[in-house]
Amino acid sequence: MFSKKKKNDNEHTNMESHADEQNNTQPVDQANGENVNETPAETAAELSAEEKLKEENAALNDKYLRLFAEFDNYKRRTQKERVELLQTAGKDVIVSLLPVLDDFDRAHKATETATDVAAVREGVQLVHHKLKNLLVQKGLKEMESINTPFDTDLHEAITKIPAPNDDMKGKVMDELEKGYTLNDKVIRFAKVVVGS
Template sequence: MSANEQPLTEEQVQNEETTVDASEAAQAEAQDAGAVEDSRIAELTKLAEENQQRYLRAQADFDNFRRRTQKEKEDLARYASEQLIKQLLPVVDNFGRALEASKNGGDAESFAKGVDMIFRQLEQTLESEGLKAMETIGQPFNPDFHQAIMQVESDEHEEGVVVEEVQKGYVLKDRVLRPAMVKVSG
């Protein structure tokens, strides 16, 4: 030891040891805090990755749903008339039989009865699909349901009443499919 250096007192030695212990404790705490922070970051990263995977799966499910719905819509539009056509095939078959019978020299009266039966079958098929013929004669003129082609004088009807039907009008369920062509009293 040099002359200027004096031996450390016990109190000074303890203070230095305490300082070293405190420094080591601070380092250990910093390492523990770093380890806790690292584990928290790892946990949050894992959670973010799981959420990203869930998002990607949900997005894929939605895309598949959208494609499937679009295909179903296209198929519905393409084959919407399939059921009606299946119901009309017996009518077509009966018309074929009637034409074949008329070629073989059948009498006109039985041919007319057969065609009338086929016509009623066709009407029933269309009615089962929601098609109804409009009742127009004697009804007040309504431009939503009637197309006036002529105005005629009439003593038995008030003005604006349908007196004659030139072409039938039809309603499909609750929508006008074709307005009736009518003559209206004036």
């Protein structure tokens, strides 16, 4: 009885090993786990595909490094241009003010020897007018503050005084220092006296 069972077990084991052999028809090289029946063309195709991937990877890496270097150069260049711009930002305004400065120098010389005050006053007014026109061309505007409602975005209140009538309450009664805008942006608040 034991011998029959042993015989059946052996047959069962032989059948399993025969089925495994049928499923795995390609012999395997025990040293490196590769199929022995693989053709050299298949191996070459795998190597060429691997080489192509390595070449693509190297090309992409090179492209990335070039883009990074180009961006770094761009940052340095724009930073240098920004510094140069800040250093020479007012150059055109200064150059345009030089004729006014020359006029003031001439007016100063004229006051030393002038006997007619009216002529000197007229010359100073002309220079003042020339300076104002030049600044207006550059975008500078004076604020009109007197008799306007007090606005903290435009005015700086120095003091409050009693208003002569109810209409002047909360309005600018006097201007101690003019306010200016440059291209519609406030660059100096008007210092004013407000009615209360």
